[in-house]
Amino acid sequence: MEQKQQIKLAVDCIIFGFNNNRLELLLVHRGFEPEKGKWSLIGGYVGNEEDLDDAANRVLYNLSGLENIYMEQVRTWGEANRDPSGRVVSTTYSAMILKSEYNAELVNKYDAQWFPIDELPELIFDHRAMVDSAVRRLRRRVRNYPIAFNLLPEKFTLPQLQMLYEGILSEPLDKRNFRRKVAQMNYFIKLEEKDMSESRKGAYYYRFDEALYAKELNFNL
Amino acid sequence: MEQKQQIKLAVDCIIFGFNNNRLELLLVHRGFEPEKGKWSLIGGYVGNEEDLDDAANRVLYNLSGLENIYMEQVRTWGEANRDPSGRVVSTTYSAMILKSEYNAELVNKYDAQWFPIDELPELIFDHRAMVDSAVRRLRRRVRNYPIAFNLLPEKFTLPQLQMLYEGILSEPLDKRNFRRKVAQMNYFIKLEEKDMSESRKGAYYYRFDEALYAKELNFNL
DNA sequence: GCAAAAGTGTTGTTGGTACACCCATGA
């Protein structure tokens, strides 16, 4: 314990998206040994004068071109042998991004790809456990905190929102109970405009009012 | 980012105890500059080949002499300037120990002292935020997971248990509702023996049956 | 006029909360 400490510190990002009505993860293809051909979370080392949170944001920015993305620290993985190439302790962060807004060129450059959450390929090291832990955390939190909106555009419809929740929780929800709960939260603002792309009748758009929510903090879905 | 990474990795332990019917924290007195005279969590650097979890256990063992103590990782604190003496990233762990079982000599040697959770002295660096975060986590979890028993002896009475919960949650609980919930969980085993030290009537001892609980996992208090 | 998705209320059940008195015992 007295010798000089030789531990590298990294961050890994669990990047969620909601595409084709399914919860998906953005993974990068590993083009080099060891574990070449497997997939992995996008990660990077922490800079000497960089906040841990900033490192996670930088890693995400480099891949997606997106800034000011909502991220949460999940937990830190510190088993001595977790990375066979050396001693690396990694803190995981989960992020939510919109496929429509990110920079597809950058993603191509990194050989990244979206995978539905229940059809993940083989991942390197302990990344699978990292993902599972982040998904569990998301499921625990999504009903009590308005975090899922980061996976939808500003304007969204209630059928969209419900499908998102069903995708995250991986269970069907009752339409009327779901909509009643939404109606009880007055920071869901119903707009005049309708989304006509999914049905003939059209579904009203809603938006989520952060400022109004901040006064109540009673989110519940 | 290309230069050699120079970040030290540490663990800090938030050590809970339940003494004199109050939730307390074990803190160590800081006898050197900077921040001399303030109090701090007990912490230490992670060994090069030591699991992060093991480092937390070692730190706790060195202070208390206790092994196989229940610990949970809380979160990792990685702000670049959190420790003015250098770049240190620290992962916090929370632990629960019994005053009656730990090694008082060791604790004296480290100039450690118990403080009720709502009468904490000034702490160094970001340790106060660490404590707050661990307390919030404990309060969130204590009603759904049987973790509080680590703060009681094997045999405990229901009045004891209720006072523990009231201390943790910092709110009074209804005695009858509390006891009904206990009665619904059949892994609370009522013993023949009574604790006669707190009242004339005496209160029955109970024990918590881990194996039975493992089959149900429906803890709720 | 029909197919396809959007939208709408009621009822039963369950879990939570509030609340006051009797019991056992040692001094």
Next chain:
DNA sequence: TCATGGGTGTACCAACAACACTTTTGC
């Protein structure tokens, strides 16, 4: 016998779950 903490049951209320039909519109 009395003071002290231990132990017990019921009634109300709120939140949740289950469930089926009508509306709108483009084709």
